[in-house]
Amino acid sequence: MEHISEQKAELYFDRKEYDTNILVSLYQKMLKPRLIEEKMLVLLRQGKISKWFSGIGQEAIAVGVTAALEPDEFILPMHRNLGVFTSRNIEMYRLFSQWQGKNNGFTKGRDRSFHFGTQEFNIVGMISHLGPQMAVACGIALGNLLKKNNKVTAVFTGEGGTSEGDFHEALNIASVWNLPVIFCIENNGYGLSTPTYEQYHCENLADRGKGYGIESFIIEGNNVLEVYDKVSTLAASIRKQPRPVLLEFKTFRRRGHEEASGTKYVPEDLMKFWETKDPIENYKKYLIENHLWSEEQDAATTLEIKNKINLHWNKANNEPAVDVDLDKEKNDVYTNFDYKEIKPSLSTYELRFVDAISDGLKVAMEKHDDLMIMGQDIAEYGGVFKITEGFVNIFGKERVRNTPICESGIVSTGYGLSINGMKAVVEMQFADFVSSGFNPIVNLLAKSNYRWEQSANVVIRMPCGAGVGAGPFHSQTNEAWFIKTPGLKVVYPAFPKDAKGLLITAIEDPNPVLFFEHKALYRSIRQEVPDGYYNLPLGQASVIREGSDISIITYGAGVHWALEVLKKMEDIQADLIDLRTLQPLDVETICASVKKTGKVIILQEDSLFGGIASDISAMIVESCFEYLDAPIKRVASLDTPIPFDQNLENQYLAKSRFEKELLDLLEY
Structure with missing residues (x-):
């Protein structure tokens, strides 16, 4: 049938040179999320949890990829990647608290399921707009590249997510910049109820890598040894020779998109076929037949994990509901910013508005070694308004980066840099074009601190405004799109001195800032501007x-x-x-x-x-x-x-x- 993989149902396991401890560990790491899921499905039927996104039958991918990476390498998983979290040894009660909206969870009741990240475990969770996390991985990988720390980043998406523009933007960015990132596609047959043949018209999604000049491979996603071996080999290679790689894992979603959806749309013979390829049962059989594991060990391990699950569930379930604290809710919208005034120099010189912004960027780049500027045509060309002219000669191509035309991908990349401890300034060539990057601004940057206490240290420069005969697509002043979004800061200066000082503060501030610059003021307004580095407080008229x-x-x-x-x-x-x-x-x-x-x-x-x-x-x-x-x-x-x-x-x-x-x- 056209729905059924041409690969044989039987899984072939090749241990190669891996010792028994690794082989057994991979099985135990798959067993743990499977048993947790089985518990969750029981609790769901009992009405004790509200929702569940099942990854039953796909455990080999999350476990194999995570086991192949080093603990301090970032992974960006999705709903069906419980094995990522458990393989990083997050205590189960914290996961249960997260799913129940309790205080010991990672979002303190502010978000649910796997919509969370944690610097402690180097995991960045998804948002429901699936695509942006692909370029977030690019930003993290770019940070690793600049730090020269020989680290790899892995990011997951489903076959449905490959239809989103963010997927293609991310692949292109990673390819152009040779970023050390592994893109993992879990091709699990259905996007909610839409089968793959209605989602794309190529034989294999891995083939899409060719168009971006990216190495790509197809992996049997239900074979944990194949996943582990291939990802381990590639990760070791990428650490030495940074580059992106695209992996397509062939697997299947044996439960509904979420449990309420059911699976009535799946042909019965297709479901039975994939049940025979269960990654855990097949691998357990292999281990037992090769005398690497026994039924007695399996029973004892299963009982031990189930007991721990019950213990941790009870601990999380008995945890009190999150306290409603109005002040805390309001204060957690933004990352705390301890503004320290740096007074302006008494030495001044006359600058145009445009030159003051350029000077502000320059002195900020000199002060903050971890600051990067990204945008279209901003490097050798100096940007369409020449604000970054000459910057490449001073700071180099690594820190002053021309980008492809991909506003959404670059905003997400900026967020990834922030996750990796850096600062980013993203130039929109015109403020009008920010509409193409709207989603990551309002759903990633703005909500980041509130959701999981992660700062979004990104400034987005917005050349804006009418009065210069530029027409409908190059003249908007669209600050109203953003002032109503909690978590964003919006700056809009009118004078050169203010523009320089406020831009410096925006860069210092760990929160996302939209910095509006009126194009008609660029070369028409002049003022005496203090020399050197100084700042001005935000929120002061x-x-x-x-x-x-x-x-x-x-x-x-x-x-x-x-x-x-x-x-x-x-x-x-x-x-x-x-x-x-x-x-x-x-x-x-x-x-x-x-x-x-x-x-x-x-x-x-x-x-x-x-x-x-x-x-x-x-x-x-x-x-x-x-x-x-x-x-x-x-x-x-x-x-x-x-x-x-x-x-x-x-x-x-x-x-x-x-x-x-x-x-x-x-x-x-």
Whole structure:
């Protein structure tokens, strides 16, 4: 049948030169997750756990790969890779606590099942958006390559995940950069209920490696000796000669996607065929027939493991529910950042906005040896805005990296670097293109510390904004996409001095930061900027002008639009507040100004609906309503895409309406 593997059902085990201890150890390591799973399935039927993703029949892959790697080498597993966790000797009660949402678990009740990572055991768990973890492995492997520590990284995906763009981006990145990473595809027959012949149209998924210039191999995934031997051999080779390798493990998912799904869609003869290829039963038979193991040893070992499972289950089950602590929940969204002020030098020189950002990057690269910059055309070419021009000559190609066009993969790679203890600055060529990297930003970076206390030390530079006739795809200022995502910080300076100091702080900060740089300000705004390395605090607005008539709250190009109007109308005494950072937001400065003036106008370049002006307005109404002498006015650009023609663009921008709205509010 087309569903049935052409390989024979019988598994052939070749011990080669491996001693008996290794052979027996591989069996015991497979037996443990199988017995845990059988316990979980009983508990599921009893209603004592809520969900389970079974890897029964696939244990040889997780165990074989993990046993072949060194304990301090990172593995990025998936739902059906319980053998990775048990082979790394994580105590069972901690796994049970994790699955039950208890405090001794790795996410403290904030996530479930295998959605967790642990630096203690060098494991990085998956998120439900399967693809990004492939490039996370690239980032970890890149860190290893730069550290020259001769370490390998292994990452798992299923055959369904190979259809995602992130899979292909990761393979390409690893190939171009010769990263020491092993990509493991568990081809288990079905993506939930969709059979492989409806998922891809090539004979073997391993063949996809050819298109990326990557070595690839097909492995009998139910043969633990074959898995262990092949991965051990390749890992030893990759440690000496760093490069990526793609492995396709032929196996089968004998349970449902998760237990509630069932397996009614699987032909009965197909299920029976794979039951005859059970990795544990076949390997046990081989060990016993070759007098390497006995039925008595097996019975004793099984009983011992079952007793431990029951003991650890009871320990986890008796653990109290997680305490609800509001302050802790809020405080754990971000990694703690102990900001230490570095005052600016008294020596200054005039810089354009664009040059201040370049200078900030340069002094940060000089100070932080573990900082890398990645982006399209940023190396020899210096980036489309020439911000990194000359950096390759100073810092070298290892630290200033041209990337393929793959925003999602590079953001995930940056996250992997952070997991490996490094810093990353990722340049989006234009802020508009961040949509292609949206998933890892909001689902990996933003949630990382909250989920498993892992910092995401990544700054994403965002050249943004209209006013330069760049049209719908190169002009957006899309900060509103990110300010509502807990775990992200958003910075948006208006002046060169601020841009340099805030960029340095963003790089120091272990949290993910979206750093917006308005393109129209790059070469139009100049200012005296302190020489050398200094920083400025995030979450602290700047009061540009003071007055008692009205509060003008804005940021980015809006600051300069407001200054133009106020320069024309010197009789208006306004508080002009440059927010500088949008997340965290300086609520204290805003409220102090509102209480003083009683009138508020909020100016943003972004379109009106869903922008930050709406939230600031709501916050003021909730906190300062009794101080208001007039309705709060929001001024924003049109709720349309950004047009190319200059006249249309001028009509689109909030700048064209700000002066009238300001005067109307003053007369209220």
